[in-house]
Amino acid sequence: MKKAIYIVIIFIFFNISGLAQSPGLIQNRKHSEKVSFQLINDLIIFPMQVNGVPLSFILDTGVRKSIVFNFTDEEEEAANLKEVERIYLRGLGAGNSVEAYKSFNNVFKIGDLVNPNQDLHVIHNSNLDFTPRLGVAVHGIIGSDLFKDLIVEINYSRKYLRFTEPEYYNKKLCKNCESIPLEFHKDKPYINASVKINNKIIPVKLLIDSGGSDALWLFENPQDGIVCNNAYFEDFLGFGLNGSVYGKRSKIEAFYINKFELKNPNVAFPEVSSVSAAILIEGRNGSLAGNILKRFNMIFDYNNEELIIKKNSNFKARFQYNKSGLELAHDGFHLVRTLENIVPIGQSDNGSEGLGVNNTKVIINPWYKVTLRPIYKIVELREGSPAEMAGLEIGDILVKLNGKETYRFTLQELMAKFFDEVGTTIKLQVIRRGREINFKFKLEDVFKTKKP
The missing domain is CATH 2.30.42.10 (PDZ domain)
Structure with a gap:
């Protein structure tokens, strides 16, 4: 059974102002585009072109704007970013705001989906390069501006995304699906769910954060009963935009989303100093991330403020922790250098000889492959x-x-x-x-x- 592996990529709070982006145009007869993705550490990584340059991004519902943090000089030059201005961004972590560059009028292309006039934020910070931790190339994260005007299907079990223009979307009946209302704050989606802690069921408002690979983050609040029990360990939770985030890792008794129940899920309780900006969002209690999201196939309909989910083959996978440390x-x-024995028929100047069938001489030569x-x-x-x-x-x-x-x-x-x-x-x-x-x-x- 596949084990869960976590690494947290934390960009869940941005206070960036900007105009609404143009809706995507899917240049085929179906007005729908399907693209395969890799699921690495419960993160969705998919290919996309920026101004004609092929790159790889993490799909992150927890942010609004798209960010590049791993441009090589050659890739940045080829992308030919225009109308660049210097800005400062604020995110998770207890450090200062980071310097970034905002570029306007970029063209994002995913197969036949062409999304023009997109903003792109570029951060030159080696600490935000997640490629070594993931083992695959990742150039940045794509936020909701790319797909908020489309119907977006995320099929975690078959590992594909499907983007469809709303007027061409054919909504199908699904008896095993659940429809969940979405709430929005700065174009980021939130849902209402429940957790069970100390035998008490507690309603929670959670950011849907596909850019995080934990199961669940909760902000401790003893007044509401959201507290960590005494079975926990202190851990590094991930890199925030403004520094490292630490906290406690533990488990809770259950997580509920509509009719679905997940027992004993993993949970992280981040230090208050690292998430102070996120806590200020009215009513927010934490984040719902990849290790739970991957247990459902889902359809985001931002225009109708609806999320449709259906449990998949990952639903019953155990919630595990790294037991090595x-x-x-x-x-x-x-x-x-590896040794490969290649067996030609015939004579050779070196190598060992032997008799084959019908006295045919076989020469085994050691060949090294580097x-x-x-x-x-x-x-x-x-x-x-x-x-x-x-x-x-x-x-x-x-x-x-x-x-x-x-x-x-x-x-x-x-x-x-x-x-x-x-x-x-x-x-x-x-x-x-x-x-x-x-x-x-x-x-x-x-x-x-x-x-x-």
Whole structure:
């Protein structure tokens, strides 16, 4: 069973003024465009062109404007951004506003969907480059301005997006679907749901945030009964626009959205200082993010303020935590030479000989293939975790996991090993300052130690 892997990408509060964008024009007879996406760490990553330059973006319902934070000089030059002005943006994190550049009149293209006259914000900040953490190229995030004038279907189970012009949308009856009213604040969608904490069912207003890969964020409020129980651990929750965000990770008894119930979902309680701007939004209690959203296929209809959801094959997947305490990131490539035996028929100047069928001479020549393979490095290490207690350190380069070379795995496949069952043995070989060192530890329940 596929394990949940989290990484939080936090751009859930922007105070950016601007004019409404032009609606998309889908240049085909169906007036509808379907595009496949990758689901990486419960984030939707899809290809899109900006002024003719092919890039990859995260679909983020939790923001309004589109942002690029990983432009190479060549890509930025090719995109030929025009009418650029300097601005300052405010988001999550306790730091200062960040400098950005706002570009007008850009053309966004997704297949046959062409969306002209789009604003684009460019941030030159290496801390916001999530490519190493995700293991795939990501150039930025796309906000609601791209699709708020379209009907947008997100099919998490089959991994595709479908954009349809409203006047050509044929709404189908669905007996297993639920229709949920949407509320909007600065063009961002909110829903009303409920959580169960300490045997009490509490109504909550949540931002729908497809740009976050946690399950649920809640803002602690003892007056409303929204509190973290004593089974939690302190953790890094993600990078905000204005700095890192920390908080508590725990579980609640249940989450309810209309008739659907999810038991014991993961929850994060961010520090108040990092989300103070978001808390100011009237009635908001937190965010609903990718690890819950992926359990439904959904249709956003912004014009009619409606969200239609239907549970999918991910619905019953267990909510898991990383039981190792370490986080990996892609750290470039290295050359790996692998031996491949090629068996030609005939004579060779080197190699070993043997007799084949009918006394045919077979020469086996060793051929070496040199390829680029990914390097994975430890970038986070939770205090008191099994990995830290075993002696691993931030900066260690993983060479082998349970006897297998790590370059044979994707980043997601490696991380999934750390979400396995409690008691599973993990053997790691790492390179530290030029030396190969072996470590071994067992995965532990993250809530094993109760906090006072």
